[in-house]
Amino acid sequence: MNHKKIALRSGTEQALATGYETVIGLEVHAQMLTQSKIFCGCPTRFGADANTQICPVCAAFPGVLPVLNREAVQMAIKTGLAIHGQIRLLSEFSRKNYFYPDLPAGYQISQYELPIVEQGHLMIDSPERGEGIRIGITRIHMEVDAGKSLHEGIVGGSWVDLNRTGTPLMEIVSEPDLRSSAEAGEYLKKLRAIVRYLGVCDGNMEEGSFRCDANVSVRLRGASAFGTRCELKNLNSIRNVMRAIDYEVERQIELLEEGGKVIQETRLWNADLNSSRPMRGKEDAHDYRYFPEPDLPPLRLTAERVAAISAVLPELPDAKALRFQEQYQLSHYDAGVLTSSRELADFFEAVAAEAAALGQANAKMAANWVTGELAARLNRDGVEIQHSPVTPGQLGKLVAMIQQGTLSGKLAKEVFEILCNEGGDPQQIAEQRGMRQVSDEGAIDAAIEQVLANNPEDVAQYRAGKSKILGFLVGQVMKATQGKANPGLVNQRLLAKLAE
């Protein structure tokens, strides 16, 4: 078989088509949103001038010592609890030794043998395997970020910016439980939603505060041993993670099918070229000479401290989605979409609450408007839900008006446009512009009489059994009322008239 000739859309499809199974494990580095760095008091703000947020500790001057930031520990515990992990009451820091200009101490302080979190998991919906697939999380450990080497525009050398040095990171390592690029995408979305819900990381992949490396291998379906894996780096969006995995799966299957072997290596993804190239092989892998960090005593936590954090954890995406399904009678899918971010979920709930306060308790329409009209609008303008031009109060009122029958769906969209562009009160807008739906039976009946009188042939056909004509007649009535008539009422009254 020569797969080069087979045009397949993704590595996953290729794997399925050729009897291979894809095995993926992800390592996520999440920058924690602490006020200060993990081992000194320097601020962690992004985007300051080079080397303006550093001190002797960041720059690893002689004799200075690290002091662990309590807030970072708090955030790691929160995350661990959110992924149902076990929080180790005794964890320790180690030194990972290597020379690099942006690593001032010559070692990175990281948790190695005893990480703060072990054995967690999260649930994803897999396009291939269905809803509720459990993805294991081996561990979460705390570590320190390195600085940045600057090469661009510098002649005869490189510069080093240590502002980022010392920013606290969580490394979140999944089990090799993911089976497709789509699952990897779902896992990252879920994990990102969780850290954002917790407020421990902003989840921004483009700015590098949420970074992902992927370990990818393939094996023949049914095989128990894993294939040789490659580590993919430089994946700065979920889309790139998925594309890089697909490329890698294709590459590995092709290699194997041609009788070759996959070599364990680290590969650098190039999004522009849509391909990856080897970065370094196993033979020149670093020997990091890990050993326990003697400047920091082992980190001891009390069960009480962990319990206290657990008690104040916010409602997390899965729990919220489940509640939405029960409380608002939403579908699994809608609940999933609405809880993908805390802000979106909060917005929806505020819309539903406003509509309910106006006597319209069915939240399905609120959900549709938030995930439909509003989402499209925000998407078009590239605006976050926090900066929505329409407030939940406005949208809730609008939804209630539709449900009450005082505004048709079509006119509601017009009101929504006006709300977005000019603001205001939906009720007033509808009234001022004469957009109120006509539910007055007398007025509707008059319009119907007129339409029936103008279209005798159609009426005759309808009465002869051509029931499809009804739609045409409804449309004529709506037209005659400039779309303001309540469609439900028009339908009802028209049927009654035709039956006379």
Place this chain on the structure above:
Amino acid sequence: MDLARITLKQAADLLHRRALSAVELTQFFLERINAHNPTLNAYITVDAEGALADARQADACLARGEATPLTGIPLAVKDLFCTKGLRTTCASRMLADFIPPYESTVTRRLREAGMVVLGKTNMDEFAMGSSNETSYFGPVKNPWDHSRIPGGSSGGSAAAVAAGLCVAALGTDTGGSIRQPAALSGITGLKPTYGRVSRYGMIAFASSLDQAGPMTRSVEDAALLLQGMAGHDPLDSTSIDQAVEEYVEQLSGGVSAQERMRGLRIGIPKEYFTDGLSESVHKALQEAIERFQELGAQCQSVSLPTTAYAIPTYYIIAPAEASSNLARYDGIRFGYRCEQPEDLLDMFARSRSEGFGAEVKRRIMLGTYVLSSGYYDAYYRQAQKVRRLIADDFHNAFTQVDLLLTPTAPETAFRIGEKKEDPVKMYLSDIFTINVNLAGLPALSLPCGFDAQNLPIGMQLIGRPLQESSLLRVGHSFQQVTDWHQRSPL
């Protein structure tokens, strides 16, 4: 009174009585340094201007009646305590021009207590050595015999105290670097419990072993100086968060030496009195034991079976930590950078090979080796286990006795160059001090005799964790009934 031989206690009395000003005292020592440092090489950097400014402030403080027992006392600081604005070299070419923008916690506390920093003392490069011969700035001479070493690594501090080039000095001790030079130079030196004194701003050799301590002319002076140094420091996570005892008050407590010593159980570890011990040291220790018995202490033999493993264990753990601690000297942000590097790797490699001396490089290689994958379990992990056994040994001994009495070093000061080419022989000079660091215990070295060449001999008292006051009390009692500590090469 000969000011060159004055104790901290005596100097404080003179200053407080205003019989002498801090400026006069400082001037006196600066002149002595000028006269004798060219021969002894005890100081790497002398800060005359800074010292006189400190002294003037101290005098103002004394005049206002706001002085502490340390106000106006001229201090010599081992050149690995970072001093803000004052060159701190660690006796290495690597840091020959390094001026720290921050102050170590220990020197900050002592400066705040009013002490006058005369300058920075010579030492073995990065505190790696037992003879002060590995210094980039040349060896220090033993004031008792200029052909001999003063001990190391705090050799400059020891020589400065012994030769009257300061009133007291700061040392650091990773495997004996306060106690061994104290013994070989005939002064008193204390290594506190690991964590009792902050390591912040002390240039690290082996983080889990390093500890700063006083080097003085008497136990009483050591108590005074330690009082100003000790205490929890939020900048050092390994410092102990426990109140500091009143060392000075507890020294005498109003009762006689005999009363304080009555019933005290002193253990004599038999493993320390073996063939390696020189006859003169052995004899001096015997006499010290007799002295303690006369004072009413009970001396009994105890066993520390893991003693023999101390050197190999130490020479795995200390170099391992050092290899990592010294990785930051890469020529990028501070310190020595080679000329005309070809590329990054060349800059790393050449800056380090030109900036570090032979002993430092030896230990970096040793440490890198024992941490390498495939060797870690056999060396580093194993050494950590032995380290726990060594600590257990001490713990067991302290169920039978209150403190341990041992020689500080197996022999008196050796000749410059005598052991320089034989590292293993050199490492053995710390055989009696190293396991104290591995166990994190406090230990005091104080003079207890002289050999036939009139070279000082030191003995070591080892105590339970945080029992500095007990060591100081016993040492002080001994010095009340002996005069070894009052002998001077001057």
